[in-house]
Amino acid sequence: MGTPITPGPADSDLVRAARGLPVSRTPVWFMRQAGRSLPEYRTLRAGTAMLQACQDPDMVTEITLQPVRRHGVDAAILFSDIVLPLVVAGVDIEIKPGIGPVVANPVRTVADVDALPPLEPDRLDFLVTAVRQLVAELGPTPLIGFAGAPFTLATYLIEGGPSKEHARTKAFMYSEPAAWQRLLEHLAVSAAVFLRAQIGAGVSAVQLFDSWAGVLSATDYAQRVLPHSREVFDGLGDTDVPRIHFGVGTGELLSLIGDAGADMVGVDWRIPLDEAARRVGPGFSLQGNLDPAVLLADRATVDREVARVVAQGRAARGHVFNLGHGVLPDTDPGVLTHVVELVHELGRR
Numbered sequence: 001m002g003t004p005i006t007p008g009p010a011d012s013d014l015v016r017a018a019r020g021l022p023v024s025r026t027p028v029w030f031m032r033q034a035g036r037s038l039p040e041y042r043t044l045r046a047g048t049a050m051l052q053a054c055q056d057p058d059m060v061t062e063i064t065l066q067p068v069r070r071h072g073v074d075a076a077i078l079f080s081d082i083v084l085p086l087v088v089a090g091v092d093i094e095i096k097p098g099i100g101p102v103v104a105n106p107v108r109t110v111a112d113v114d115a116l117p118p119l120e121p122d123r124l125d126f127l128v129t130a131v132r133q134l135v136a137e138l139g140p141t142p143l144i145g146f147a148g149a150p151f152t153l154a155t156y157l158i159e160g161g162p163s164k165e166h167a168r169t170k171a172f173m174y175s176e177p178a179a180w181q182r183l184l185e186h187l188a189v190s191a192a193v194f195l196r197a198q199i200g201a202g203v204s205a206v207q208l209f210d211s212w213a214g215v216l217s218a219t220d221y222a223q224r225v226l227p228h229s230r231e232v233f234d235g236l237g238d239t240d241v242p243r244i245h246f247g248v249g250t251g252e253l254l255s256l257i258g259d260a261g262a263d264m265v266g267v268d269w270r271i272p273l274d275e276a277a278r279r280v281g282p283g284f285s286l287q288g289n290l291d292p293a294v295l296l297a298d299r300a301t302v303d304r305e306v307a308r309v310v311a312q313g314r315a316a317r318g319h320v321f322n323l324g325h326g327v328l329p330d331t332d333p334g335v336l337t338h339v340v341e342l343v344h345e346l347g348r349r
């Protein structure tokens with residue numbers, strides 16, 4: 001008798017759905033499943049600054065595992081932040097509780113762009129250690145690595161912190177086109193270095209977060225942003241892990257987004273997945289797209305909306321159930337566990 005072959009993360013439903021291969025049931029995970037709604041996260045993080053926690057391999061490992069243990073999701077997402085590669089390279093950024101990333105010296109001139117330090121791969125040993133520990137602990141459950149896309153990172157560097165309109169960013173994009181291009185190229189190289197370190201250490205998929213790309217017109221996105229997101233994916237060479245590309249409010253950009261080179265496109269809640277499938281075209285799987293606010297509503301609404309998303313997801317060549325954006329901090333963790341069970345039941349093939 002031969003030894004039974006244990007399926008590994010490369011055969012998981014998440015990886016298979018991202019590639020458009022048949023799955024046993026619709027896989028599900030939640031953006032920001034670590035570190036938002038879990039009391040065990042708050043206990044562990046107490047007294048440690050966010051960016052400190054992100055660089056402590058044992059803390060990263062434990063926080064990343066918490067939602068997998070609690071909810072039985074089909075993937076873990078590395079506990080980190082999109083600004084971490086900048087911080088590791090030496091840019092003065094702090095994550096302020098209740099605010100988000102705050103940049104000490106925002107990028108306002110060509111000289112500021114040229115002064116940005118490069119990300120040296122040998123500064124990422126803590127990340128490699130964390131990913132290796134996680135891969136060993138997770139067994140067949142895939143670990144998703146991630147990076148911030150050049151545009152979304154540029155918004156923090158230029159605005160100096162979180163913003164709604166990203167007006168300064170757009171003004172810089174229009175009035176300093178050469179500096180804009182150098183800035184986005186710099187950020188694309190740093191994102192690729194960050195992702196390659198994660199892939200080399202064993203993550204099973206990567207997600208590029210272009211959270212704020214939806215503030216752009218399709219023309220500006222196509223000409224001034226998309227080429228740099230493509231540079232990130234191109235920078236991964238022939239590494240063989242599925243690539244996920246996500247942004248909020250990207251309904252009008254969906255036909256372009258696939259051109260950057262992902263296998264799966266993340267969609268927010270503003271358009272139904274069957275319509276999103278039509279817009280991205282046949283070569284892509286979809287991830288999404290329950291409105292995170294629905295999880296704060298009554299149980300009947302949750303159940304109805306989960307069923308709708310699972311059903312509409314069947315229009316795509318592959319579907320990974322997720323929220324349309326991150327878990328809201330007030331979400332009852334019990335509801336998340338319930339959603340996982342429901343998706344698994346309704347998503348059986």
Ligand code: 1CP
Nearest residue numbers: 032033034035050079080081082097099100162209211326
């Ligand atoms: O599940 C997880 O929480 C995984 C880890 C993770 C991820 C994937 C964190 C931890 N951040 C991110 C990505 C991230 N960070 C994005 C892209 C995803 C998204 O759109 O939600 C963005 C835009 C950020 C930037 C950021 N970092 C913000 C948003 C601010 C804004 O512009 O409105 C905030 C609040 C942070 C801090 C942060 N990152 C992560 C955590 C747990 C926190 C809170 C820090 C704390 O508790 O002190």
